[in-house]
Amino acid sequence: MGRLFGTDGVRGLANRDLTAPLAMDLSVAAAxxxxxxxxxxxxRPLAVVGRDPRASGEFLEAAVVAGLASAGxxxxxxxxxPTPAVAYLTHTLDADLGVMLSASHNPAPDNGIKFFDRSxxxxxxxxxxxxxxxxxxxxEPPTGAGVGRVREAHGAVEQYVAHLLSTLPxxxxxxxxxxxxxxxxxSDVAPEALRRAGAEVITIGAAPxxxxxxxxxxxxxxxxxxxxxxxxxxxxxxANDGDADRCLAVTASGEVVDGDQIMAVLxxxxxxxxxxxxxxxVATVMSNLGFKIAMREAGxxxxxxxxxxxxxxxxxxxxxxxxxxxxxxHVIMLDHATTGDGVLTxxxxxxxxxxxxxxxxxxxxxxxxxxxxxxxVRGVDKARAETSPELAxxxxxxxxxxxxxxxxxIRPSGTEPMVRVMVEAASQDQARTxxxxxxxxxxxxxx
Numbered sequence: 001m002g003r004l005f006g007t008d009g010v011r012g013l014a015n016r017d018l019t020a021p022l023a024m025d026l027s028v029a030a031a032x033x034x035x036x037x038x039x040x041x042x043x044r045p046l047a048v049v050g051r052d053p054r055a056s057g058e059f060l061e062a063a064v065v066a067g068l069a070s071a072g073x074x075x076x077x078x079x080x081x082p083t084p085a086v087a088y089l090t091h092t093l094d095a096d097l098g099v100m101l102s103a104s105h106n107p108a109p110d111n112g113i114k115f116f117d118r119s120x121x122x123x124x125x126x127x128x129x130x131x132x133x134x135x136x137x138x139x140e141p142p143t144g145a146g147v148g149r150v151r152e153a154h155g156a157v158e159q160y161v162a163h164l165l166s167t168l169p170x171x172x173x174x175x176x177x178x179x180x181x182x183x184x185x186x187s188d189v190a191p192e193a194l195r196r197a198g199a200e201v202i203t204i205g206a207a208p209x210x211x212x213x214x215x216x217x218x219x220x221x222x223x224x225x226x227x228x229x230x231x232x233x234x235x236x237x238x239a240n241d242g243d244a245d246r247c248l249a250v251t252a253s254g255e256v257v258d259g260d261q262i263m264a265v266l267x268x269x270x271x272x273x274x275x276x277x278x279x280x281x282v283a284t285v286m287s288n289l290g291f292k293i294a295m296r297e298a299g300x301x302x303x304x305x306x307x308x309x310x311x312x313x314x315x316x317x318x319x320x321x322x323x324x325x326x327x328x329x330h331v332i333m334l335d336h337a338t339t340g341d342g343v344l345t346x347x348x349x350x351x352x353x354x355x356x357x358x359x360x361x362x363x364x365x366x367x368x369x370x371x372x373x374x375x376x377v378r379g380v381d382k383a384r385a386e387t388s389p390e391l392a393x394x395x396x397x398x399x400x401x402x403x404x405x406x407x408x409x410i411r412p413s414g415t416e417p418m419v420r421v422m423v424e425a426a427s428q429d430q431a432r433t434x435x436x437x438x439x440x441x442x443x444x445x446x447x
Contacts, residue, residue, distance in 0.1 A: 004135075005128040007308035007414030009114030011103050014056030018111050020063040027067030029134040030097065030115055033127060039118065040096050048093060048153070050078035050086035051101035052185040052243045055210035056111045060101050064113065069148035070141055073097070078153045080208075082185045082244030083114070084341035085160040091120040091338070092159065102185065102243035105220050106416070108211045120338035122310050157188060164193045164344055167336045169273070170355045173198035177350060178237040178250075180225040181206040182218025186244035190343045194238075197347060202232050214241065219248040219329055219342070226254045236353065236360045238346035245309075246329035247342035249349060251360040259329040260291035262349055264367045266331065267300060269352045270323055275335065276300070282315045282324030282332075284308070285409055289424055291327075294367035308414050309340050370406070371428040373435035375421045380446035382412035385419045394441040398423070398434050406431065410438065419446065 004010055010026065012018045031047075034040060047068050051057035065075050076093065078086060083100045090098030098116030106112075115123045115131075123131075141147075177199045181187040187206040194201045204224060205217035217224050219239040229237040229250050237250035249257040263281060270276035280301040283291065287302075295302050303319060305311040309330040316324050316334055325331035330340035337344055353360055385391065391410065398408050406425035413420055421439045425431035 003129075004132045005125075007310055008104065009112050009122075011106070011110060011112035013109055014054070014060065014111040018060065018113070020059055023060045023063035023113060024067035025135050026113060026131065027064045027099070028071045028139070029131045031068055031071035031073050032139060033130045033134055034097060037127070045073045045096040046076065046094070047073050047097040047099060048076045048078055048086060048090050048095045049099045049101070050081040050089075052213060053080050053183070053187070053208035053210055054103070054108055054111055054213055056109075057101045058210075060111055060113070064099055064101065065150055068099075069150055071148070072142040072146050073148040075148055075150045076153050077150065078156045080185055080188075081156060081160065082189060082240075082341070082343060084245055084337050084339050084344065085156070085189065087116050087120040087339045088160060088163060088337065089156060090116045090118065092163075094118075100243070104243045104245065105214055105218070105241040108213050108215065121313070122339065157192070161189060161193050161196065164347060165196055167344065168197055168347055168351050170351050171198040172347075172350050172354055175236070175350055175354060176200045176202070176232065176234045178202045178204060178225060178228045178232060178234045179346070180204050180217055180228075180237065180239040181244075182214050182240055182242050183208040183212040184214065184218065184240065184242035184244060186240045186343055190238070190240060190244065190346070193343055193347060197350075199350065202228060202234060204228050218242065219246045222248065222250060222256055225250050226256070230254055236350060238350070240342040240346070241329070244342040245340040247331060247345035247349070248329045249346070249360060251364060253361055255361065255364070257360060257364045258369075259325055259327045259331060260288045260369070261364045261367055262329070262331060262345060263323075263325050264291055264294050265352055265363045266333075266345075266348055267295065267323060268298060268366060269348070269355070271298075271300065275322070277320060277322040280319070280321045282312050282319070282321050284312060284326050286327050286422060288327060288367075288369050288372060289407065290367045290369045307411060313339070370424045371426070371431045372422065372424045373428070373431040375435050375439040376413070376418045377421060377439050377442045378418040380419055380442055382417065382419050382446070384446050385410060385412045385442070388445050390445045391441055394438055398438055402434065408434070408438065410442070
């Protein structure tokens with residue numbers, strides 16, 4: 001059996017892989033392990049629990065709350081909020097543990113559980129391993145006054161929005177913005193924050209019904225946002241994913257601005273204001289070569305990590321860096337957040353437009369993306385992706401053919417049952433051809 005925790009918590013098909021009993025057991029195990037670690041500091045512990053609007057989040061939230069309370073942890077239910085809001089409020093409300101129920105950009109039938117420590121950071125791998133090892137172990141539950149109490153949070157949205165607005169260097173007055181909330185956790189927060197920042201806001205994908213999260217909308221489906229930006233003559237479009245820890249954008253002309261371009265724009269903004277620590281940006285191996293070239297030409301250093309925002313964050317903390325992220329739109333601004341925050345990122349991208357009095361089309365020209373092709377190969381044994389000699393030989397041959405004008409990256413997904421094949425090349429046709437050839441090798445050797 002593989003490790004239960006992936007790069008972003010425990011995730012799977014709700015009520016099949018991720019069941020109510022498992023959610024309860026995970027919560028009990030988390031409470032017990034953190035107590036043994038001394039995380040509760042000898043006092044009655046408090047946890048905050050939030051979720052995105054998936055239908056399965058309702059019963060999974062009940063299971064998590066029940067597990068925590070049965071383990072003697074008081075619980076504050078935050079309701080539907082973005083993942084970064086739960087991380088922020090865990091620390092701000094002086095809670096000992098934060099729990100978020102979400103499968104992020106995955107479709108509605110999936111769900112997930114991730115835990116935050118009292119500082120708002122995701123739990124370390126070692127702690128997650130101990131939680132997993134504790135599942136099913138016998139324990140002596142508290143009784144009477146020792147059980148946890150459960151209450152509803154009040155004003156959580158307002159507190160989080162006020163925090164977001166406090167980070168902005170300028171008003172967004174005069175900007176017309178379309179925001180796509182993916183029918184997810186930012187459906188209330190993102191439009192409210194943008195309006196209060198001064199923007200004229202058109203909202204789409206903000207009518208969650210529990211089943212339509214990420215369905216043809218949000219950061220993984222940008223066509224609706226591009227159409228709305230053109231229709232309304234907006235200056236820009238901002239797209240979140242289901243739990244709003246990602247942000248992608250669309251220019252007034254309908255061009256997509258990905259996470260690499262957003263990071264490039266914001267890195268230069270931070271450097272301009274003297275707030276880019278060590279003139280360094282942390283990015284993953286998936287970042288486009290064009291991003292790395294642009295940063296080098298601007299005199300900035302790029303520190304590269306494995307894929308996953310937790311690894312970006314680890315490198316940031318280890319090196320004392322304050323800014324980093326992923327091509328997918330996870331952008332971490334450590335001065336303001338402990339995790340990727342899509343609403344925060346969108347606000348600061350728009351603030352760069354307002355401060356420079358420039359269009360997003362112009363700002364995005366800071367880097368030129370090399371043609372890139374990404375193919376997700378499902379139904380294969382992803383555990384063998386890094387050990388197959390046949391696949392390694394095919395990759396070596398492809399890299400030799402690309403030379404200095406491209407690169408190949410093949411990696412198992414940390415959150416989904418598939419292998420990702422990414423190729424960058426001098427032309428889109430070449431990138432597609434090489435990627436398709438390697439994807440077929442993955443299917444035949446790992447299938």
